[in-house]
Amino acid sequence: MAQLLEAAATVFTTSGYNGASTNAIAREAGVSPGTLYQFFPNKEAIAVELGNRLTHRWRETYGAAFVHSHLELPLDRMLDAILDPLIAFNCENPAFAVLTHGSEIPGVISQEHDALHETMLTRTEELISGYLPDLPADRVTRIADTAFVVFKSGLDLVMAHNGPERQAYIAELKAVMYGYLHPLARTRPAGATAHDTDTP
Template sequence: MPEARAGAAATPAQSSKDNKGDQGTRSPDAGSGAAARPRRRQARGEARIAQLLEAAAGVFCSSGYNGASTNAIAREAGVSPGTLYQFFPNKEAIAIELGEQLMHRWRETYGAAFVVSHIELPLDRMLDTVLDPLIAFNCENPAFAVLTHGSEIPGVITREHDILHASMLTRTEQLLGAYLPELPADQVARTAAMAFVLFKAGLDLVMEHEGEEREAYIRELKSVMYRYLEPLVCDTPDGVTPARIDTP
């Protein structure tokens, strides 16, 4: 993915300039201090970038991608537009950087959720183990949905999301195939695709609500998923031991 952080790219050049200025008749102690200053500047720059990205996430959620502006993001971050432009040339660069960070964390989240060891669990607990971290991530990062939906989103984010979507569907199919080994491959593929669509639709409803109502929709989503998959767990050929389930 192309680098979006203008400030991050400028730091090494600035450090090189500073290092040249520090060359000459300096004591070892002075040289040591000069080496430490660029590291401190870089740490401050990373902190400022994190501050701007957090502000951008809030603005994207409240105004949408089209409605957001660099001025609004700077205002939300409590900095001047000039300070923002030291790190990002435009709104698109901010969105790409934020989207990249969120998708990296999303990969880690679903990677930990879709593990084959979960097939040892009864169906209801397997669903809890898989769905809970996915739902929690989306609830804690509402900007993720904003930056992965809509025709106006930068193309690089859309392409990355499409790759992520295909990867998640594959992982869903692999997990269900391991959990329901007696099913033909084509039925596993259809079941995975349907379960994936059910989850996405239910997640949209979850994200539209807060508090107790959100929790109620989470329970509804899990109930729908359970009732869709439970007959497949029980409907096993003769001589095959069905996976153990605990009815919610």
């Protein structure tokens, strides 16, 4: 099953969900279509199983990234601690993006993605609230919404490139996030890390 799912991830990434077929997945896995059908009745079942496994790993990844202990770090290091694992996961699992975007994706995956989106947005808001505790709740919500959209858009650029260019876009994404959040850090309480309230 693991062999088939790995092959499916490759085929979904290269061909898209609509362009993928069970025959192509079986061929990529080096097995006969009959062997594939012993494990999965159709392409949708493969996508759902792969989507479930990737979603579980994604939850573990952002769960480890969005922790309050990162609030003790200087802003640049905090961004590294939060963004690096999220970016790495998506770069290492490009099929995750394929299986969480598009109207043709099986409904159960889309529903799970919507729930993930809401959870991540909530965690982002909690982190921003912890980082900037003196700001009113409505401002925190706007900042979290903006930061989340900036990250998602920047991630699309990162995923569209490889090698040195990908690293360059990661640096640009972090620079944008730092430039947005750093001025807000001046509102932090007196006990905040000095680095966060210094001029870069």
